[in-house]
Amino acid sequence: MTSGTTRRPLSDRVAIVLNARSGSLGDGDAAVTSVRQAFVAVGLAADIELASGDKLVAAVERATARAARGEVRATVVGGGDGTVSAAAGLVAGTGIALGILPFGTLNHFARDAGIPSDLAEAAAVIAANRVRLVDIGAVNDRTFVNNSSIGIYPQIVFDREKLRRKGPLGKWPAMFLALLRVLRRLASRRLRVRAGGVEQTVRTPLIFIGNNQYGMDAFALGRRVKLDGGELWLYVVRSVGVFGLVRLAARLALGLAKLDRDLIVLRTNTATIDKKSRRGVLVALDGEIVTMQAPLRYTVRPRALALLVPDQ
Numbered sequence: 001m002t003s004g005t006t007r008r009p010l011s012d013r014v015a016i017v018l019n020a021r022s023g024s025l026g027d028g029d030a031a032v033t034s035v036r037q038a039f040v041a042v043g044l045a046a047d048i049e050l051a052s053g054d055k056l057v058a059a060v061e062r063a064t065a066r067a068a069r070g071e072v073r074a075t076v077v078g079g080g081d082g083t084v085s086a087a088a089g090l091v092a093g094t095g096i097a098l099g100i101l102p103f104g105t106l107n108h109f110a111r112d113a114g115i116p117s118d119l120a121e122a123a124a125v126i127a128a129n130r131v132r133l134v135d136i137g138a139v140n141d142r143t144f145v146n147n148s149s150i151g152i153y154p155q156i157v158f159d160r161e162k163l164r165r166k167g168p169l170g171k172w173p174a175m176f177l178a179l180l181r182v183l184r185r186l187a188s189r190r191l192r193v194r195a196g197g198v199e200q201t202v203r204t205p206l207i208f209i210g211n212n213q214y215g216m217d218a219f220a221l222g223r224r225v226k227l228d229g230g231e232l233w234l235y236v237v238r239s240v241g242v243f244g245l246v247r248l249a250a251r252l253a254l255g256l257a258k259l260d261r262d263l264i265v266l267r268t269n270t271a272t273i274d275k276k277s278r279r280g281v282l283v284a285l286d287g288e289i290v291t292m293q294a295p296l297r298y299t300v301r302p303r304a305l306a307l308l309v310p311d312q
Contacts, residue, residue, distance in 0.1 A: 013045045015063035015072040019079030020052040023105035042127035067096045080104015085286040089143030092304040099126040099308040109145045133303035134227040137211040144285040151206035154284040188239035195271040208235040230302035236264035271298040
């Protein structure tokens with residue numbers, strides 16, 4: 001995919017922010033050494049900062065300010081989708097290039113952009129300096145690069161983190177226990193959805209909002225064909241109960257789902273999701289859970305992010 005690509009002037013420095021809590025980063029000092037060596041090997045000097053939490057955002061802001069002053073050629077972040085999403089919200093619209101070192105657990109955005117998971121290869125992509133303009137999504141004042149969701153998924157993640165705080169449970173065992181707990185009390189929500197000029201009331205356990213279209217067959221499930229289509233895709237799960245939800249998950253995994261039967265699919269560039277209650281709504285943004293007040297106003301920012309990508 002070569003549309004929307006440009007060449008930026010080369011320089012010999014990059015500012016890198018590594019998320020100290022990333023799933024595959026490992027020992028911080030050793031990781032910094034490995035990253036520095038990988039960039040030396042491709043002819044770039046790396047100014048590296050290790051941070052997490054609120055300090056991560058501040059570190060990305062400093063790196064981006066340096067890029068704006070011309071001191072470095074790009075802002076680079078090392079982490080998973082949550083790290084990339086936070087950085088994208090700061091870099092988008094500035095024209096500054098964002099590089100990614102995929103140190104997360106799943107790295108969905110890097111995978112869809114074709115960025116390799118190998119450190120040496122990812123450093124080589126950044127050194128090659130090929131920029132592609134891609135879309136980002138937003139809900140109210142928060143950015144997402146992959147997707148957002150309301151309903152069962154954010155509740156599962158919320159319960160997973162509660163379980164992990166109570167005892168020494170790993171991420172995936174806690175996720176499984178949280179899934180069982182949420183399914184046991186599964187309830188569909190009554191929501192008002194406005195998209196594409198049409199308003200409808202739906203009863204659903206889950207609404208999934210994608211930054212561009214997600215594949216729904218067995219070979220492309222959870223992947224996107226393009227990142228610059230300028231669209232939001234809403235996938236509304238029909239109210240089918242616990243066993244129906246399990247059957248739907250199985251059909252999706254096997255590539256047997258029929259969109260007109262199993263889901264309501266809406267294609268738009270803006271959407272509003274509202275409910276009667278004024279209580280906060282748990283919202284998932286690239287795997288991170290936040291509480292927001294309805295109405296939730298979703299938009300897409302076409303080609304707002306300058307992303308360093310491989311030749312494709």
